[in-house]
Amino acid sequence: MTEWEAVIGLETHVELQTKSKMFCGCPVDFGDEPNTAVCPVCLALPGALPVPNREAIEGILSIGDALNCTLTEDSLFYRKNYFYPDLPKNYQISQYTFPLCVDGHLDVDVDGESTTVGITRVHMEEDTGKSTHVGESGRIHGAEHTLLDFNRAGVPLVEVVTEPDIRSPEQARAYGMELQRIVRALGVSDARLEEGSMRFDANISIRPVGSEELGTRSEVKNVNSLRSMQRAIAYEITRQIEVLESGGSIHLETRHWDEAKGVTKPGRTKEDSADYRYFQDPDLLPLHIDDAWRERVRDRRPKLPAAKRARYRELGADERAADLLTDAGDLGGLFESAVAEGADARTVAIWLTGEVVAYLRREETEVGETSLTASSLARLAEMTTGGDLSATAAKEVLAGVLAGEGNPRDVAEARDLLQISDVNAIEAEVDAVLEQHPQALEKLREGDPKPIGFLVGQVMRATGGKADPRMVQDLIRKKTQE
Amino acid sequence: MPVEIDIERVAHLARIALTDDEMAAYGKQLVHILEHAERVQALPTDGVEPTSHPLPMVNAFRSDEVTDPLSRDDALAGAPDVEDGYFRVPKILDE
Numbered sequence: 030m031t032e033w034e035a036v037i038g039l040e041t042h043v044e045l046q047t048k049s050k051m052f053c054g055c056p057v058d059f060g061d062e063p064n065t066a067v068c069p070v071c072l073a074l075p076g077a078l079p080v081p082n083r084e085a086i087e088g089i090l091s092i093g094d095a096l097n098c099t100l101t102e103d104s105l106f107y108r109k110n111y112f113y114p115d116l117p118k119n120y121q122i123s124q125y126t127f128p129l130c131v132d133g134h135l136d137v138d139v140d141g142e143s144t145t146v147g148i149t150r151v152h153m154e155e156d157t158g159k160s161t162h163v164g165e166s167g168r169i170h171g172a173e174h175t176l177l178d179f180n181r182a183g184v185p186l187v188e189v190v191t192e193p194d195i196r197s198p199e200q201a202r203a204y205g206m207e208l209q210r211i212v213r214a215l216g217v218s219d220a221r222l223e224e225g226s227m228r229f230d231a232n233i234s235i236r237p238v239g240s241e242e243l244g245t246r247s248e249v250k251n252v253n254s255l256r257s258m259q260r261a262i263a264y265e266i267t268r269q270i271e272v273l274e275s276g277g278s279i280h281l282e283t284r285h286w287d288e289a290k291g292v293t294k295p296g297r298t299k300e301d302s303a304d305y306r307y308f309q310d311p312d313l314l315p316l317h318i319d320d321a322w323r324e325r326v327r328d329r330r331p332k333l334p335a336a337k338r339a340r341y342r343e344l345g346a347d348e349r350a351a352d353l354l355t356d357a358g359d360l361g362g363l364f365e366s367a368v369a370e371g372a373d374a375r376t377v378a379i380w381l382t383g384e385v386v387a388y389l390r391r392e393e394t395e396v397g398e399t400s401l402t403a404s405s406l407a408r409l410a411e412m413t414t415g416g417d418l419s420a421t422a423a424k425e426v427l428a429g430v431l432a433g434e435g436n437p438r439d440v441a442e443a444r445d446l447l448q449i450s451d452v453n454a455i456e457a458e459v460d461a462v463l464e465q466h467p468q469a470l471e472k473l474r475e476g477d478p479k480p481i482g483f484l485v486g487q488v489m490r491a492t493g494g495k496a497d498p499r500m501v502q503d504l505i506r507k508k509t510q511e
Numbered sequence: 512m513p514v515e516i517d518i519e520r521v522a523h524l525a526r527i528a529l530t531d532d533e534m535a536a537y538g539k540q541l542v543h544i545l546e547h548a549e550r551v552q553a554l555p556t557d558g559v560e561p562t563s564h565p566l567p568m569v570n571a572f573r574s575d576e577v578t579d580p581l582s583r584d585d586a587l588a589g590a591p592d593v594e595d596g597y598f599r600v601p602k603i604l605d606e
Contacts, residue, residue: 054573056580062596064597067580072586081573177598178596314566
């Protein structure tokens with residue numbers, strides 16, 4: 030029985046979050062109304078000329094830098110020619126030879142084991158418009174006609190191509206997650222698969238273990254979550270093994286993932302790359318990225334997710350909390366600043382990954398839109414460790430701060446949650462309780478520890494839960510010995 | 512060196528329908544062009560910097576600023592067929 034090995038390469042498209050499109054000033058942030066963010070350039074009207082968006086070039090260079098690529102000194106735009114109406118020019122401006130970033134790598138943890146995925150290239154191109162196929166099937170096959178909306182045509186698009194270094198669906202997913210974290214950390218894209226601002230295509234082939242030769246690959250498209258990418262790749266590996274083991278052969282083809290049925294289905298047979306008749310776009314000047322520019326890109330590289338995770342662990346967050354804080358970009362920053370202001374790391378990590386994450390999900394909001402700040406977290410942590418607030422009360426205060434009720438002290442006062450830290454006041458309550466329960470006091474004095482819980486409970490009730498239970502217990506012990 | 516060209520394939524790639532006469536004529540012209548390229552390629556270019564553009568310029572950029580798009584009516588004005596604010600085109604695949 031042959032043992033098979035999967036060989037997987039990923040192509041990832043990332044839409045950059047610039048204000049304007051790649052080659053014209055049309056807005057990238059458009060509504061649902063079709064063809065309202067278009068102009069002579071992105072509609073390919075005669076005589077219109079493209080001019081590259083500098084911010085988009087900065088964006089792709091940041092991505093290439095974060096993926097440990099060499100930033101190409103002299104780079105060119107090409108025309109990729111094809112006949113499909115989603116771009117009105119009949120070609121897509123893309124890159125071919127001399128892409129902006131080459132020869133990088135990304136380290137990815139799979140089940141606690143570190144692996145490295147080679148990055149072949151990262152190149153700049155433009156997104157296409159959206160086609161709606163109208164007809165009974167709602168699909169391209171059997172459509173009566175097609176409607177075109179060019180709002181998305183010309184949005185800056187970065188393509189990241191890996192080496193065929195990936196060996197399992199799990200590794201593919203881990204790579205996808207890490208890449209998503211990186212582009213979010215760089216602030217160049219929101220990288221949402223479900224909204225199409227990040228899209229994965231997987232090239233998959235199998236070969237007998239030990240073989241160096243690559244098998245014929247199929248390309249799987251249409252995965253709209255990292256989970257479905259993992260499922261689609263796993264399905265495709267099984268399918269290819271079954272085909273080969275039953276004496277069949279794999280065809281070079283594009284296959285579409287059907288999420289509902291959990292299968293890939295054949296699409297068009299792949300054109301070879303010569304069919305795109307790539308040639309340099311004469312409308313666009315060469316790009317020259319000099320040493321100074323490369324240095325600027327390196328200098329502004331923010332702390333990347335892998336470094337952040339390590340840092341949060343170092344500060345005292347546990348593994349799960351460190352992952353959560355890294356994924357929720359703003360929360361990690363908040364964590365670091367609060368700890369810098371003296372807050373206890375473990376306490377803050379627990380609040381952020383517990384109450385705060387739950388609140389943000391429930392209210393469908395971002396932490397930046399709430400009144401929670403690093404200082405308020407630090408104050409809250411201080412009040413808790415200082416004995417002003419019980420752990421339970423602290424969570425209630427946190428909810429109040431998130432809801433915009435004010436700073437922790439105001440919320441604690443308004444909600445009447447401050448613990449009584451005045452020893453004399455608590456002592457008076459303790460005395461009153463002991464007076465009401467002489468038998469309990471007697472038992473304690475005789476060395477029976479049982480009544481202590483009852484007595485503490487009575488004092489807590491008398492103070493409306495605002496006494497520090499530990500202090501109450503100490504006071505009762507002291508009275509016993511009098 | 513004789514240059515050969517598959518004019519039928521070239522025409523198909525460009526989605527241009529050619530008659531037999533046109534194929535013969537354009538085929539001949541394309542061969543001339545390719546022969547010229549061959550002659551250029553035969554020149555000694557050691558020590559010559561490669562150029563990729565006729566102008567000695569690089570990095571013409573625009574800053575990331577939004578300009579007003581066309582009104583939708585203007586955008587669709589030249590379209591042969593329109594439906595609900597969309598450009599409408601015939602079915603894409605004959606299958």
